[in-house]
Amino acid sequence: MPLQSTEAIVIGGHNLGEADRIIPFFTRRLGKVRAVAKGARRVRSRFGGTLELFTLGQLVFFEWPNRTLHAINEFSVIEPFSPLKEELGRLSSGAYLVELAGAAVEDEEPNEEIFILLRDALTLLVSHDDPRLLRTFEIRLLRIAGYLLELYRCLICRTALRQTDGLAVSPSRGGLVCPNCRPRVQDSLAIASEPVKYLRLVLPGALRDSLAIPLAPPHIGGLEEILKVCIAYFLGKNLRSASFLSRFQRGI
Ligand SMILES: [Zn+2]
Known part of the structure; x- marks a missing residue:
């Protein structure tokens, strides 16, 4: 299961099951990628509020071969574009x-x-x-x-x-x-x-x-x-x- 790292912009998101989120990203190196953020909706989630719409960050994810849904390992924010969410x-x-x-x-x-x-x-x-x-x-x-x-x-x-x-x-x-x-x-x-x-x-x-x-x-x-x-x-x-x-x- 290879680990990939690339700059990425959050372009959407929807809930999965009780605590997870599916996040589509537009990535710099790999195009449009969809990945699961495990436990993202828990209060003490390690993702915090980082996976919000428009956020630009460095995405590290486990790439599942032959699948279109991968697993987010880490997402470190570079630019949240917060003003876009305020109006x-x-x-x-x-x-x-x-x-x-x-x-x-x-x-x-x-x-x-x-x-x-x-x-x-x-x-x-x-x-x-x-x-x-x-x-x-x-x-x-x-x-x-x-x-x-x-x-x-x-x-x-x-x-x-x-x-x-x-x-x-x-x-x-x-x-x-x-x-x-x-x-x-x-x-x-x-x-x-x-x-x-x-x-x-x-x-x-x-x-x-x-x-x-x-x-x-x-x-x-x-x-x-x-x-x-x-x-x-x-x-x-x-x-x-x-x-x-x-x-x-x-x-x-
Ligand atoms: Zn003509």
Whole structure:
């Protein structure tokens, strides 16, 4: 039974039996890993309150060969991201980030780029509960996970898109189509010029840059709707926390 050690972020958790918890982690080296915290709900548990949502720590676990559920040996906290748990807006945004990151990969499929993206996004979310951060996280995640968001050429006629007016996004094809080709694309969604320019600027830069580039709230909302369809297409399902987040934002 090999012992593994890796940085890991707690992305969920549910009770098992009388005293245990099952914790899913997004780990740096081994992708998404699920492991049992024995006795985690006992008053004098050796895990204390360490296995809370969003916590980044060093995870040591016993790896059970040919099984998808392992056993936590130790979890030492590096960063608890406590402010994310103290306010409902940040909590729902953070819950959306961890669920989306978890949904983008299969169990135990290593993806260090997504781990770093998630860690950096949670770090920024502590001080910036800004919808532009969520939108940039989404497009980065899609790109890392292999969904090509083509922003510079029409996906149908391959013409370079120098003008950004009258364009549309095709979620099934993963990118932009020009005004001429748009009538031939069944799933095309109109996109305004400003979100196209925003996407082009934030996709190659640092995550923090997304907060320095202005985008008016109506365009952030328009981009959110488009990315929601792209993500649903890519993942083949709707995320639970995404619907909660949009209800929360609309005040329902
Ligand atoms: Zn075209």
